Amino acid sequence: MELEQILPEDIEKRSFEIIARELGDRTFPPEQFPVIRRVIHTTADFDYADNLVFSDNGVYLALEALREGVPIVTDTNMGKAGINKNALKKYKNEVYCFMSDPDVARKAKEEGTTRAWASMDKAAALGRDCVFAIGNAPTALIRLYELTMRGILNPRLIIGVPVGFVNVIQAKERIMTMDVPWIVGKGRKGGSNVAASICNALLYQLKDDEK
């Protein structure tokens, strides 16, 4: 196959055209489509056209939170690395990942739990409303569920896209019962790359805000 001659700045546009063409006459709510399209762009996996589900007004409420400058908390440094730092500047959103923190590792060991679990406790200790972007650890989602139910956390959005084979589907189902904004990738699939691309798809929607 010959290489296609294309300018670097046109690659994303061309990719989006191909994705739109392959989605055919399927339609999506207009505020959800940029998220779905970007996840397919990130994974080349059209399963996400079916897997991604959104709470009522989830995208609008998430954008509102980001406009208020709430921080994003991830469950992997990889997810943190994948969020576009320029796109965070407009509303001064910060990104935190506590997974590598020594106190988180110590607490997880003491309590016989996962670092992801302990890192959600550390996020709660920030005392701030946050967007949570969970692409790896179902235990992070389970802990978010518990902390929210107890009134300790008020998540402005939960992105629930951990990947895997053990307790992943169960954790996602739990998030989908919650009365907070959520975006969930049903089934086993997901990943830190998916979590980051959902964050980016939301942040890019703020680009044209007058500000």
Next chain:
Amino acid sequence: MELEQILPEDIEKRSFEIIARELGDRTFPPEQFPVIRRVIHTTADFDYADNLVFSDNGVYLALEALREGVPIVTDTNMGKAGINKNALKKYKNEVYCFMSDPDVARKAKEEGTTRAWASMDKAAALGRDCVFAIGNAPTALIRLYELTMRGILNPRLIIGVPVGFVNVIQAKERIMTMDVPWIVGKGRKGGSNVAASICNALLYQLKDDEK
């Protein structure tokens, strides 16, 4: 669905059992299987059982290179973040990503190319043999091909798993013609997470070396 009660340290083992079960009676070369299994573990996508292809002795030659302490060069900071830092310690392998370097951005702009392309030139300037883990940019693979053909680079392994819709398949096909060790994910799929998980699967195979 009820949550499965499982100790954190048993989750990976249980996941691997599920993957093995679902692969049924398919068999893989023993040195390739840990790579294929880990990529499926990372993505929950069994397509990789078919997509991942290896040059002759690719895994053995890659392990040899890693044992010599060659560095790993990635095309995203996300890929770099996903490589297990503890697993790098045994043979003191370093990981480089030049994508965010100002000189790379400047050179890409001047030459009308991509930062990924320019970052491979910067890797060549290290003057060292490297393992390349490319999970994002087909232009990085195309540049690696050119630099190797001109004798400027001697890659000890090319992991070619960029994801996407434009020139991705072509770039991977080019790598598969090369006379250096390679591991390629055929088709459109791949990603920084896949590139990192292939690195980790190789590094974990060195764990039991007597050293």
